[in-house]
Amino acid sequence: MQPLHLLARCSTLPGMGGTPGWRETKKQRTRHALIQHAVRLFTEQGYEATTIAEISTAAEISPRTFFSYFRTKEDVLFFDHETRMARALAILAEPRPDEAPARLLRRALLDSVLAESADNQLAAELATTRTALVNAEPALQARELHLLFATQRELAHALHGAYPGLDLVDAAAAVGAMVGAVTIAAATARAAGDDEDAVRAAARHAVDLVLDGLDTLGRPARGRRR
Amino acid sequence: MQPLHLLARCSTLPGMGGTPGWRETKKQRTRHALIQHAVRLFTEQGYEATTIAEISTAAEISPRTFFSYFRTKEDVLFFDHETRMARALAILAEPRPDEAPARLLRRALLDSVLAESADNQLAAELATTRTALVNAEPALQARELHLLFATQRELAHALHGAYPGLDLVDAAAAVGAMVGAVTIAAATARAAGDDEDAVRAAARHAVDLVLDGLDTLGRPARGRRR
DNA sequence: TGCAAAAATGCAACCGCTGCATTTACTCGC
DNA sequence: GCGAGTAAATGCAGCGGTTGCATTTTTGCA
Numbered sequence: 001m002q003p004l005h006l007l008a009r010c011s012t013l014p015g016m017g018g019t020p021g022w023r024e025t026k027k028q029r030t031r032h033a034l035i036q037h038a039v040r041l042f043t044e045q046g047y048e049a050t051t052i053a054e055i056s057t058a059a060e061i062s063p064r065t066f067f068s069y070f071r072t073k074e075d076v077l078f079f080d081h082e083t084r085m086a087r088a089l090a091i092l093a094e095p096r097p098d099e100a101p102a103r104l105l106r107r108a109l110l111d112s113v114l115a116e117s118a119d120n121q122l123a124a125e126l127a128t129t130r131t132a133l134v135n136a137e138p139a140l141q142a143r144e145l146h147l148l149f150a151t152q153r154e155l156a157h158a159l160h161g162a163y164p165g166l167d168l169v170d171a172a173a174a175v176g177a178m179v180g181a182v183t184i185a186a187a188t189a190r191a192a193g194d195d196e197d198a199v200r201a202a203a204r205h206a207v208d209l210v211l212d213g214l215d216t217l218g219r220p221a222r223g224r225r226r
Numbered sequence: 227m228q229p230l231h232l233l234a235r236c237s238t239l240p241g242m243g244g245t246p247g248w249r250e251t252k253k254q255r256t257r258h259a260l261i262q263h264a265v266r267l268f269t270e271q272g273y274e275a276t277t278i279a280e281i282s283t284a285a286e287i288s289p290r291t292f293f294s295y296f297r298t299k300e301d302v303l304f305f306d307h308e309t310r311m312a313r314a315l316a317i318l319a320e321p322r323p324d325e326a327p328a329r330l331l332r333r334a335l336l337d338s339v340l341a342e343s344a345d346n347q348l349a350a351e352l353a354t355t356r357t358a359l360v361n362a363e364p365a366l367q368a369r370e371l372h373l374l375f376a377t378q379r380e381l382a383h384a385l386h387g388a389y390p391g392l393d394l395v396d397a398a399a400a401v402g403a404m405v406g407a408v409t410i411a412a413a414t415a416r417a418a419g420d421d422e423d424a425v426r427a428a429a430r431h432a433v434d435l436v437l438d439g440l441d442t443l444g445r446p447a448r449g450r451r452r
Numbered sequence: 453t454g455c456a457a458a459a460a461t462g463c464a465a466c467c468g469c470t471g472c473a474t475t476t477a478c479t480c481g482c
Numbered sequence: 483g484c485g486a487g488t489a490a491a492t493g494c495a496g497c498g499g500t501t502g503c504a505t506t507t508t509t510g511c512a
Binding site: 100102103105142143149152169172174179181185188189191205206209 | 326327328329331364367368369371372375378379382394395396398399400401402403404405406407408409410411413414415417418428431432435436437438439440441442
Binding site for chain 3: 287291
């Protein structure tokens with residue numbers, strides 16, 4: 001059997017000669033169960049203390065089968081990563097008329113990273129829980145940062161694709177700057193005890209800071225937004 | 227025995243009632259040997275294919291003792307992380323008169339991250355080799371990104387300490403922006419086939435881009451530096 | 453030289469992860 | 483409805499990183 005994580009959710013789409021019906025819904029069901037039981041066990045007894053065997057038996061599958069759904073134990077928590085990245089890439093693919101690169105980038109970030117995932121019910125439910133877990137566990141943090149890194153390289157290419165006149169490395173620098181600012185600002189705000197609303201505000205503020213240029217930092221600041 | 231990586235290099239400093247002489251030099255010797263043999267084996271036969279047993283026997287110690295020198299197999303390659311971070315923090319601790327926050331930050335980054343480690347001979351020798359290894363191995367990339375993340379939070383606090391009027395979260399955003407821009411720009415340049423000099427140039431350019439503000443990207447650009 | 457602390461070692465075990473072979477479940481054409 | 487073929491689930495055995503514990507060796511110092 002070739003692992004499911006390669007097929008992703010292609011098979012849920014109608015059309016395309018793949019096997020439609022019952023098989024897929026069952027797969028989605030167990031996938032769903034794996035995620036929920038994993039998150040529950042992680043929060044109950046800690047990430048490291050929870051074994052794959054426990055998660056699997058809770059979801060009523062064999063431990064071996066776990067690895068048909070997720071490549072690693074960490075990946076269970078990042079199930080919606082591809083979806084979110086796809087949304088950001090989609091936004092980058094359609095710049096508005098006369099929209100400057102940095103503005104498009106800002107819009108893509110705010111819409112995908114910061115927006116509540118209204119369509120994905122599962123992601124919305126587990127959002128805060130997952131944030132807490134990732135923050136607490138170094139291994140999960142490292143995994144998230146690595147995913148984010150790969151994402152940024154893709155975003156850079158997408159931005160370069162939308163503005164062919166924009167140098168690829170410049171696009172990469174822009175993406176890195178904005179994502180980096182948001183990431184560290186949010187983490188710092190969170191560590192300072194801010195609630196999630198304040199964290200989001202800090203992230204938005206960080207984006208605008210990068211747009212204006214850091215040189216404006218120590219100074220009276222010309223027309224700061226919001 | 228309490229693990230050595232907690233004591234770090236404190237014991238090499240003179241003074242402080244610790245045991246001075248022969249013991250420490252021997253420890254440094256084996257540590258050195260571990261690093262060099264690890265890098266050699268990694269490049270010869272790949273990171274994953276190299277076992278801790280191989281590294282240990284090459285350095286003439288027991289496999290068990292490896293973990294007294296490094297917490298994980300990955301950490302062997304990041305032996306100079308603390309040194310470099312310390313240098314950046316030291317620079318941030320001493321701003322020049324009338325130096326704006328972003329300028330100090332720029333100086334700290336260029337001096338610590340981009341500067342050749344002239345003092346540390348071992349690090350200079352292995353720099354390029356290590357870069358190649360980290361780029362090739364996802365696990366190493368993740369570890370490096372995590373170290374970098376933790377570093378940025380410390381840098382943010384240092385910057386805030388140097389400019390008490392500067393909001394901590396703003397400082398964090400600034401650090402994240404610059405480090406993020408440098409990281410992704412350098413990675414992209416490297417992936418495009420640039421040599422190390424071009425990569426460094428791209429990194430410096432990224433820093434200046436962030437200083438000016440990303441809003442200047444699509445435009446004719448007022449007075450770009452260098 | 454002898455003693456106490458530090459370091460190195462050996463041993464056993466846990467767990468994440470993988471490859472391979474086998475069995476079970478499903479889909480589709482007839 | 484049934485049989486063939488494919489996808490999925492499973493069992494098993496093993497590797498390797500990592501840790502805790504007990505033991506032995508080495509080192510610094512009185």
